[in-house]
Amino acid sequence: MPSQKEIEAMVPLSRALELVDGMRKAFYSSLECEPVPVQRSLDRRLASGVSARERSPRFNMSTVDGYAVRPADGYPLRIIRDVYAGDRNKVLLGKGETVYVATGAAVPAGADAVLKIEDVVAEGDLIVSGPSPGQEKNLVYAGSDFEAGDVILEKGAVIGPPAICVMSAAGVEDVPVFRRIRVGVLSTGDEIKNGMVRNCNAPMVCAMLQRWGCDAGNAGAVPDDAGETKAILDDAAGRFDVIVTIGGISVGKKDYVVSTIMDGGEVVFKGYRLRPGKPLLVSYYKGRPVFSLPGKPTGSFTSMELIVKRFVLGDVRQPSVAVRLEKDVGVNAGDFEHVVYVKLGHSTAVPMGYKGSPLELFPGPQYRVSLVSSSTRAIVADGYFLARESMKAGDEVIVTLL
């Protein structure tokens, strides 16, 4: 355990992300992988690159309905047969011969182009005139998508529908993906344990983890008690790959998460210069990465979105949009970044603050729910931007979309 003075505390967001990226790299380097059938691989993360088992297309394929012709052949051409998509017969084209090929059909050996049916003049089984053969190809060559052995997907890629299409075309049946990360979500506080306050954070956190492809499970609720806090953390470390705790990380007399981790774990950083969410504690406990979120939904949601998502998904492209602020945003001076949730208008962003915060109040009775919890604000929020200083209506902001 590092001594207190070695602990990084109240780090800037950039440093927090750097530390989380390091944790992420170490974590994935030891995460097991498993094979899954391509058709059930949606949203899984590739544990290694994927190579084509066979080439695509498998044969020279016509892209039009028309007549396959040899290079440098002239008219007239005799139509010797019709070939449709799915016809397996091997046809070899002789001099002065052509075949009708439907879209998707195999172009006969010897042919190098397909004349569109509408561009030629046919008389009986003869084509008497048409464009100069070879001017337009109208075919795709075997292997022009990829050859057998070509790498078609890189390690670490998250599998989307197009990747499933390509792997299917490449004859790939099973694909090696990282095992789903098991995350235990642990709630703290007498008020949660005894039901005086409803546990709204844990279901939200589980849902976010589920969106990111994790197996999220409830690891239980623990009252404000040092022994029970340690017992439930020990239990979670044995059952889960990663632990998320909620609440109990302030400086209050009854906050036991921090002290338990300081005693038995290894702090990565304690607090970061971001509001909301600044008390976030990131650590290892019995070798498991632990993200300890503040108890207010506002801080929980924000730290999940900025920090835990980064750990799980990495530095992925976040859809964003540049818009003008519709109202002033006042934030406290100082070396903090502020996550400002906004509702997007046509090309403007309305900031969503709450009473008592340095942000301006978002207007309208339908947003009363915004007064306390940012997670409820987030129901109507379209995204957020980061503010280091107060801003004026009309300023441009880059809104990261939720």
Added chain:
Amino acid sequence: MPSQKEIEAMVPLSRALELVDGMRKAFYSSLECEPVPVQRSLDRRLASGVSARERSPRFNMSTVDGYAVRPADGYPLRIIRDVYAGDRNKVLLGKGETVYVATGAAVPAGADAVLKIEDVVAEGDLIVSGPSPGQEKNLVYAGSDFEAGDVILEKGAVIGPPAICVMSAAGVEDVPVFRRIRVGVLSTGDEIKNGMVRNCNAPMVCAMLQRWGCDAGNAGAVPDDAGETKAILDDAAGRFDVIVTIGGISVGKKDYVVSTIMDGGEVVFKGYRLRPGKPLLVSYYKGRPVFSLPGKPTGSFTSMELIVKRFVLGDVRQPSVAVRLEKDVGVNAGDFEHVVYVKLGHSTAVPMGYKGSPLELFPGPQYRVSLVSSSTRAIVADGYFLARESMKAGDEVIVTLL
């Protein structure tokens, strides 16, 4: 069945979307709903509005560690006890009295503000000086998020993590959502049926439907045969809510999907002015909405993304970004819109065409897979924009992100 001349054919995209919106409205108005527990409701669609079962917060709650005080009380104040989050004891504050309240604790009856612990001077059990009571409230009032009975979510909303948080806080246990839509995906063509061409479209289409919350199932592959096409469509109409067919909708001699639907179904529109994907046929067959996609992955993917997604999810906000084109885009003149897939750079978009298309070829050996199928282009594509005419490098385009 409408006569041929009543069929809307080659409609503009805007008209296609209008027609699909109408189908969507009719479809959802008769779709059954079912209750699901809030914690398992992620990404489901609300079949009715949701009201709070109880208010939030349940009690006046301190937002700081400090001393609860009555309005207009003066110093000194006697500290009569400590109250923590989770303490259920009811405390009534008398004149000249205060209690220590932790963050999240219930503020005693009679008190109207909380003085921050760091702002006061305490001597033993007395607070001898501090700020003027009532200047800062530092509490949130019971019901200031919402009151019991308040509508917290609207019908039709798709449930995200923040909505799960708010419903949990509101004491909602089960929530009425639309049943998942069962979609049968049916592949056509001798080349698919006999395995000469790998079926890469159906797994991609199923994955897209799965992303949109549907239960997608393989409805089989049918060879180029009129009787078998009708039989498998009849079967699918009995087992699924919606049918997606792939291939067999060109004008070729062996395309039986169109004729089967023209005979026994009701065409909504046949073809639209969009490339790729223009042969798309949208219809009803035995009362089931049917989307008949072209056989090329490029057209399948595009019609799924623009049309079927609209049917399933409605007119949802699509994340988009305004960027400059990095290369010229040449498209055929005419009354068509062109879906141009792009790879995003820092603030530019590189168009991804393919040889033989009116679009410029996207360069680089790693994009050879882009030469044939747009679905494979879509592996590396970040989004697309719509072009009605040729465009120049430097033109601004609005890219819809995939």
